[in-house]
Amino acid sequence: MTRTLSLRRRLTNGFMLSLTGVCTALVLGILFFILGYIAYHGISALDWDFFTKLPKPVGEHGGGMANAIVGTVKLLALASLIGVPIGFFGGVYLSEYGRKNTFGFLIRYAADILNGIPSIVMGIFAYTIVVLPLGHFSTVAGGVALGIMMIPIAVRSTEEFLKLVPASIREAALALGLTEWKVVSFVVIPTALRGIITGIMLDLARVAGETAPLLFTAFSNRFWSRGWLEPTASLPVMIYTYAVAPYDDWHRQAWAAGMVLLMLVLGANLLSRMILHRQLRG
Amino acid sequence: MKTILAAVFVMLALLGSAWAEPMLINGAEATFPYPVYSKWFDEYAKINPDLHFNYQSIGSGGGIRQASEQTVDFGATDGPMNDEQMAKAKVKLLHFPTVLGAVVPTYNLPEVQTELNFTPQVLAGIFLGTITKWNDPEIAKANPGAKLPDKLIIVVHRSDGSGTTYVWVDYLSKVGPEWKEKVGVGTSVNWPTGLGGKGNEGVAGLVKQTPYAIGYVELIYAEQNKMPSGAVRNSDGKFVKASIAAVTAAAAGASKAMPADFRVSITNAPGEKAYPIASFTWLLIPEKIADPKKGKAITGFLKWMLKEGQGLAPALLYAPLPKEIVAMEEKAIGQIKY
Amino acid sequence: MVLFRRPGVSPADRLFRATVFTMAVSVLVITGVIAYELVRNSRLPIEKFGWAFLWGTTWDPVAERFGALPFLYGTLVSSALALLIAVPVGLGVAIFLSELAPRWLSDPAAFMVELLAAIPSVIYGLIGIFVLVPWVRNVLEPALSGTLGFLPLFRGAPYGVGMLTAGLVLATMVVPFIVSVSREILMAVPHSQREAILSLGATRWEMVRVAVLPYARSGIMGSVFLALARALGETMAVTMVIGNRPEIRLSLFEPGYTMAAVIANEFTEATSDLYVQTLIEIGLVLFAVTILVNAVARLLIYSVFTKVEVRE
Numbered sequence: 029m030t031r032t033l034s035l036r037r038r039l040t041n042g043f044m045l046s047l048t049g050v051c052t053a054l055v056l057g058i059l060f061f062i063l064g065y066i067a068y069h070g071i072s073a074l075d076w077d078f079f080t081k082l083p084k085p086v087g088e089h090g091g092g093m094a095n096a097i098v099g100t101v102k103l104l105a106l107a108s109l110i111g112v113p114i115g116f117f118g119g120v121y122l123s124e125y126g127r128k129n130t131f132g133f134l135i136r137y138a139a140d141i142l143n144g145i146p147s148i149v150m151g152i153f154a155y156t157i158v159v160l161p162l163g164h165f166s167t168v169a170g171g172v173a174l175g176i177m178m179i180p181i182a183v184r185s186t187e188e189f190l191k192l193v194p195a196s197i198r199e200a201a202l203a204l205g206l207t208e209w210k211v212v213s214f215v216v217i218p219t220a221l222r223g224i225i226t227g228i229m230l231d232l233a234r235v236a237g238e239t240a241p242l243l244f245t246a247f248s249n250r251f252w253s254r255g256w257l258e259p260t261a262s263l264p265v266m267i268y269t270y271a272v273a274p275y276d277d278w279h280r281q282a283w284a285a286g287m288v289l290l291m292l293v294l295g296a297n298l299l300s301r302m303i304l305h306r307q308l309r310g
Numbered sequence: 311m312k313t314i315l316a317a318v319f320v321m322l323a324l325l326g327s328a329w330a331e332p333m334l335i336n337g338a339e340a341t342f343p344y345p346v347y348s349k350w351f352d353e354y355a356k357i358n359p360d361l362h363f364n365y366q367s368i369g370s371g372g373g374i375r376q377a378s379e380q381t382v383d384f385g386a387t388d389g390p391m392n393d394e395q396m397a398k399a400k401v402k403l404l405h406f407p408t409v410l411g412a413v414v415p416t417y418n419l420p421e422v423q424t425e426l427n428f429t430p431q432v433l434a435g436i437f438l439g440t441i442t443k444w445n446d447p448e449i450a451k452a453n454p455g456a457k458l459p460d461k462l463i464i465v466v467h468r469s470d471g472s473g474t475t476y477v478w479v480d481y482l483s484k485v486g487p488e489w490k491e492k493v494g495v496g497t498s499v500n501w502p503t504g505l506g507g508k509g510n511e512g513v514a515g516l517v518k519q520t521p522y523a524i525g526y527v528e529l530i531y532a533e534q535n536k537m538p539s540g541a542v543r544n545s546d547g548k549f550v551k552a553s554i555a556a557v558t559a560a561a562a563g564a565s566k567a568m569p570a571d572f573r574v575s576i577t578n579a580p581g582e583k584a585y586p587i588a589s590f591t592w593l594l595i596p597e598k599i600a601d602p603k604k605g606k607a608i609t610g611f612l613k614w615m616l617k618e619g620q621g622l623a624p625a626l627l628y629a630p631l632p633k634e635i636v637a638m639e640e641k642a643i644g645q646i647k648y
Numbered sequence: 649m650v651l652f653r654r655p656g657v658s659p660a661d662r663l664f665r666a667t668v669f670t671m672a673v674s675v676l677v678i679t680g681v682i683a684y685e686l687v688r689n690s691r692l693p694i695e696k697f698g699w700a701f702l703w704g705t706t707w708d709p710v711a712e713r714f715g716a717l718p719f720l721y722g723t724l725v726s727s728a729l730a731l732l733i734a735v736p737v738g739l740g741v742a743i744f745l746s747e748l749a750p751r752w753l754s755d756p757a758a759f760m761v762e763l764l765a766a767i768p769s770v771i772y773g774l775i776g777i778f779v780l781v782p783w784v785r786n787v788l789e790p791a792l793s794g795t796l797g798f799l800p801l802f803r804g805a806p807y808g809v810g811m812l813t814a815g816l817v818l819a820t821m822v823v824p825f826i827v828s829v830s831r832e833i834l835m836a837v838p839h840s841q842r843e844a845i846l847s848l849g850a851t852r853w854e855m856v857r858v859a860v861l862p863y864a865r866s867g868i869m870g871s872v873f874l875a876l877a878r879a880l881g882e883t884m885a886v887t888m889v890i891g892n893r894p895e896i897r898l899s900l901f902e903p904g905y906t907m908a909a910v911i912a913n914e915f916t917e918a919t920s921d922l923y924v925q926t927l928i929e930i931g932l933v934l935f936a937v938t939i940l941v942n943a944v945a946r947l948l949i950y951s952v953f954t955k956v957e958v959r960e
Contacts, residue, residue, distance in 0.1 A: 033851060041851035045748060051740030052749075052757065055823055059764050062775055085348040087534040087626075114678075117671030125665070126672065137946065138676045144874075144942035145682065145935060146881025148908045152915075152931040156685045164336060164381045176678060183675060208657060209664035237768020240883035240908070244915045250348065251334065251355070251362045258334050259364065264770045268884060271774050273511035274518045274535040279778070286771050293766050301759060375919050395919065462805035469892040471709070471917035493710075497919060500708035505809060505903050506892030508913055519781065520808060 063290070070287025073280040078288075083250055083261075089277050093285055095252050099167070099260035103246060104232055106171025106256070107178055111235075112228055115182020119224075122183065123190035124212055136184075143180035150177055151241035159245060165259040170246025174235045181234065185227025189220040226300040233296035237289055239264035263289050334362045335383045335607055342388040342474045342510060342528045343591040346409055346626045350619050354611060361607050374497070375471075377403055377594040383604055385594035388473020389480065389497055390573035402597040404646065405572040406612060406639055407590040409620070410561050410629040412552035413477045414539035414587070416532040417524040418517050419444065421459050426540045427452040427549045430485035430578075430586075433542070436463055436524060438488060439503035444522060452543070459522070466516045466525035469506025471497040477589040478526045481577040485586075526587075530627045544586040545578050556585035557629040564590075565632035572635075572642075588629075598647050605648020612643050683935065690929035692922050701929065707894040709919070714926045716933060718894040722811070722904035723934070726886065727879035729815030729900070730822055735872055737819075738826030743856055745827070746834040758831055765824035773888030776817045781808040781889055784816070789901055804901040807891060812900040814890040818882060822875035829874060833867035833952055834860060870948030877941040881934060883908035907934045 033041075077092040084091030118135065126132025154173035159165055193216050201215040202208075217224070246260050248269070253260035263285050270282035351363040377385025378399035390405055415428055432448050435441035441448055445458040468475045476497050483490040493499050505520075507513040510531045517525040518535060529552045532539040541549040550556050560579040568574060578586045595612070599605035616639055620630040631639075657665075687694075693701060693714065704715015741761060745754045785808030792802040792812075837860050845859040846852075861868070891903020892913060907930050918924040 033849075037851055037854070041853040044853040044856075045744075048740040048744035048748065051737045052744045055737065055741050055761055055764070055827070056757065058820055059760055062764075062767065062771075065775060065779065066771065085352045086345040087530070114671050114674055117668045118675050121668040121672035125668065135672050135675050137943075138679045140946050141939055141942055142675065142679050142682075144877045144881075144938050144945075146883065146908055146938055148881070148883040148911050149682070149686070149931045149935050149938075152689075152911065152928055153682045153685055155915075156689050156928070157681075159381065163379075176682075179675060179678065183672075208661040212664070234766065237770065239768070239770040240912055243912055247916075249334075249364050250351070251364055254334060259336065264768060264884075267770045267774060268888070269509075269511070271770075271777055272508055272515050272888065274514035274531065274537075275511075282774060286774050289768055290771060293768060294763065297763060297766050375917070375924075398920070464805060464807055469913045471914065471919055496710035498709040498914070498917065500706065500710065501893070504893065505807065506905075506913070508887075508892075516809070519777070520785070522805075 063294075066283065066286050066290050069280075069283035070290075073284035074287060075284075078281065078284050082252070083266075087275060091281075093261070093263065093266055093281065095249060096261035096263050096266045096285070097288070099246070099249070099253055099262045100236060100264075102167055102253070102256075102260060103170045103174055103242070103262055104236055106168065107174035107235055108228075108232065110172060110175025111178025111182055111231065115179045115228070115231070116186050116224070118179070118183040119186025119190060120212065120217070122187040124216070127191075136187075139180040139183045142176070143184075146240075147177060147238050148240040148243075151243060151245055154241065154245045162257070164257075165245065165247035166257045167246055167253055167260045168256050170242045170260065170262070171256075173241035173245045174238060177235050177238065177241065178228075178231050181231040182228055185231065186224050189223030189227060190216060192223065193219045222303060226303050229296050230300050233293045237264055237293055239268050243268075333360060333603065333607060334364050335604060335611075336364045342411055342413075342472070342477070342589075343386065343409060343628065344510070345528075345530045345534070346623055346628045347386070349622055349626060350615060353619075353622065354614060357614075358610075361611075363611065374594065377596070380596070383599075384596070384608060386592065387476075387497075387594060388589055388591045389476025390575070390592060391594070403594040404597055404642065405592040406595060406642065407572050407592055407631055407635060408615060409623045409631065410557045410576075410588060410590055411627075412529045412557050412585050412588045413474055413481075413526050414529050414532055414552045415524060415542065416514065416517055416527055416537045416539050418521055418537070419459065420521055422456055424453075424456055425538055425551070426456060427543065428540045429543045430482075434482050434486040434489050437465060437467070437482065437502070437504070438492065439465070452549075461522045464520055464523040465501075465504030466507055466513050466520070466523050467501050467504045468498070468510075468513060469508050472509070473497060473589075473591065474510055474526065474528055475499065477577060477587060480575055480589075481587045484578045533627055542586055544582075544584055545580055546582045546584075548582055550583065550585045552585045552587075554624055554627060554629045556583055557588040558632070560584035560586070560588040561590070561629070561632055565634045568635055568638060572639075595646060597645060600648075602648045605646065609643055609646055609648075613640070616640060686928060686932040686935055690925050690932050693926040693929045696922065701926075702933070705896065709923060712920065712922055714923075716907070716930055718896050719905055719907040719910050719930060720933070721896045722890065722894075723880055723906040723908070723937075725900075726811055726814040726818055726890065726904065726906060727876055729811065730818030730879045731872060731876060733815065733819035734823045734826055734875060738823045738871075738875070739830060739868065741823070741827045742830035742834055746831050747852065747856055747860070758828065761824050761827045763824075764820065765828075769821065769882060769885045770888075772817055772821055772885035776813065776885055776889040780813055780816060784808050784810075784813045788812070793901070800898045801900050804897075804899045806901060807903060809889050809891040809903055810901050811890065811897075811904045814886050814904070814906070815900070817885045817889055818879045821882060821885065822879050825875040825878055826871045829871035829949065830864070830868050833864045833871070833949075836867075836953065837863045864952065866948045867952030870945045870952065873941050873945030873948065877938045877945060880941065881908055881938050883912050887912050907931075 080094050081092035082095055122132055150173045154169050158169035158172050201211040242262055242265050246262055248265050249259045249261045267282050267285045270278040355362055374387050374391055376382045380400055429452050442463055444463055445460050450458055479495050479499055483495050507516040510527045513525040514527045514531040514535055517523045541551045543549050559581050560576050563579055564574050564576045576588055616636050623630045701716055703717050705717045706713050706715050745758055785806045789806035796802045841859045841863055842855055845855050886906050887909040892905050893903040894905045911927050911931055915927050
């Protein structure tokens with residue numbers, strides 16, 4: 029049964045459908061442009077000094093961001109200490125005990141709300157609970173801000189991956205006489221472990237690029253930051269301060285830092301996709 | 311899982327202890343003297359490897375606030391604290407002048423290669439938003455022969471609290487009643503017009519990137535970036551370009567009659583050669599320092615700054631302190647207790 | 649559905665449950681404490697300005713008179729502008745990926761669009777300052793004022809930095825949220841819906857318009873609200889390109905200011921307790937607005953998926 033379509037309807041059809049294609053091309057084009065532009069400026073700007081030297085005094089040529097790289101690593105380590113346990117066990121709760129009850133819904137909702145809180149507000153929060161009592165800016169304050177930001181995604185991704193574990197596995201383990209916590213710890217979690225770790229890795233990559241929550245918590249530092257109670261430099265904050273400044277050499281280093289940060293983030297994304305792909309295949 | 315955790319802990323322990331050697335003295339402070347301070351702290355760290363002064367270039371607003379709240383060990387500012395701020399601070403803060411600097415109008419006019427002259431009225435007019443075009447007759451009158459474009463002026467000012475702003479608006483309110491009435495003086499003010507840039511760096515960056523923009527920055531920021539800086543008409547009616555000599559001339563009066571607490575403004579100073587938008591810049595040091603080691607470190611640095619440090623200033627276009635003031639400050643260091 | 653409902657749980661089980669439960673509860677607690685801290689630390693301006701804070705237009709640190717309206721306005725307008733661009737484009741991409749593109753193209757393309765969301769915002773700011781701002785100043789703004797200059801929206805000096813640029817950057821940053829959520833929702837629309845209308849002789853576009861989009865409407869609205877919440881709270885990229893002027897201007901060429909940006913710029917510089925707490929109160933307002941928007945978004949999205957689960 030074929031009905032002849034009016035020309036108008038056919039034209040509309042063709043036009044609207046190709047428009048959706050144009051939109052897709054546009055968005056992907058922007059992505060490739062950004063990646064290409066950063067790579068173009070970043071590769072020529074990267075040198076050995078960037079990874080090994082401290083920043084030079086203002087306006088002098090050269091120097092690097094070694095302290096900011098270490099600072100970012102320290103901040104992420106601290107953030108994981110806060111974000112991973114809460115996120116992980118919270119996710120276990122949601123998947124194993126809170127699938128359909130009101131409390132589970134509440135926590136899921138709270139996690140989504142927490143995820144939506146603007147990062148700058150997280151900075152204020154860490155300022156009020158860490159910087160004010162301590163009396164000064166510190167690595168710890170930055171780590172707290174980033175750690176709390178990690179929680180919601182860690183909760184939700186852990187939950188999702190645990191849910192993928194078939195109920196039959198749980199039942200089989202229970203039937204073997206294992207107690208509840210052993211079933212969860214030694215059967216369910218190991219089955220989903222790869223996915224869970226991937227989720228946390230993505231989460232880390234996301235907070236690694238956060239700038240706003242660090243501005244008045246971790247602050248910045250021209251030198252090495254010792255221990256955990258001193259302010260520390262970090263890559264994203266360095267990019268910000270260097271980008272808005274007028275010095276050409278700082279712009280060069282901002283591109284280099286942008287490139288490093290981007291590789292970190294994209295690397296984590298690609299890696300996680302590969303891992304998950306393999307897992308889904310078996 | 312266990313190995314990952316173990317690795318994390320080992321890493322944390324390593325990171326926590328690896329740089330446990332030098333003592334860090336934290337400061338939050340003005341961007342106006344940032345170039346010379348970062349040079350000083352770099353040099354000082356070379357002589358005293360066990361001491362690091364972490365100086366973050368934020369604004370004087372931050373410098374005053376963080377020092378008052380004692381979130382940092384010392385602060386810095388280009389506008390002296392006012393009496394109210396002094397009263398509110400948790401500790402008594404002492405002002406120590408370090409160098410003298412100049413705030414210059416800098417602009418981005420692709421067509422104009424010559425350096426422009428500015429009268430106080432023109433500067434006030436531009437920043438009040440009453441002079442809006444580059445070919446305004448007021449500007450043209452001060453610049454005979456310059457080919458001024460028929461373009462809108464894009465004003466750039468600081469978005470953060472800043473001593474550079476303080477010096478700039480302190481000057482504008484001294485030369486025109488309209489500014490004093492409408493805007494007032496402070497480290498951040500309610501700007502009638504313009505874009506905001508963060509820090510001296512941010513303003514210089516915005517002006518450099520935006521054709522037909524004008525902003526105000528510390529002299530060194532204009533020089534390092536090869537941006538033009540205008541000459542400004544001083545109270546004797548002469549157009550003067552900012553330079554070390556012109557700034558020193560502006561300080562001549564102040565060095566004869568310096569108040570004991572060093573809080574003094576030298577904008578619109580008299581003298582034929584004086585550049586009118588100049589200022590001391592100060593370190594804010596708490597009178598009582600709890601940690602004797604830090605106290606020793608800070609006073610040690612101050613002494614070095616007054617001797618060797620002064621020698622590094624001219625290369626960065628800051629004027630060294632007049633001798634009389636250095637002598638006064640060396641005595642004042644004794645007020646710091648630790 | 650509680651998975652374990654056996655009588656006689658061992659003490660170890662109880663301990664495990666307690667641990668897991670505590671961690672889960674802490675998610676709730678932390679969210680609550682954030683709200684509490686924000687309120688507690690903005691007492692001064694709340695007492696001093698009251699509700700008038702929200703519609704005050706003066707931002708005068710010298711006289712310590714503060715009003716949040718210019719920041720509210722800047723936040724809302726820049727986000728609205730972003731949605732105006734991102735919603736049609738994002739929906740277009742979602743339709744293309746779910747209805748037209750073959751699977752081998754759709755999945756990797758969706759992944760790449762999501763990469764846009766993974767790029768740190770400071771990098772958007774970097775590109776914004778060095779690429780977008782000059783382009784807007786030299787190309788887009790002259791073109792707009794040349795063609796649409798009769799509208800007060802497109803008048804004034806081409807600064808480059810300003811509301812328009814902020815809107816463009818934000819649009820790019822929120823597109824992936826619209827695409828990924830909408831695509832999933834479109835794919836969740838039952839096949840029977842599509843087949844029914846196609847068998848009536850509709851074109852594919854008509855199928856999308858009549859059968860698919862209405863079915864997914866509330867979910868798509870959810871994705872839009874999600875993107876809105878994201879745009880409202882975005883800090884760095886906006887701060888770097890919006891011009892930072894606390895003033896309400898009709899023209900999109902003019903610089904503006906957002907709530908997040910003013911906190912980022914002025915927080916460490918604020919000279920008095922009142923000033924700092926005022927900035928915290930702005931954070932509180934931002935927090936309240938984003939929570940509201942997020943709550944709506946989540947409810948809308950949840951509703952679609954429960955609808956689908958029930959029907960299928």
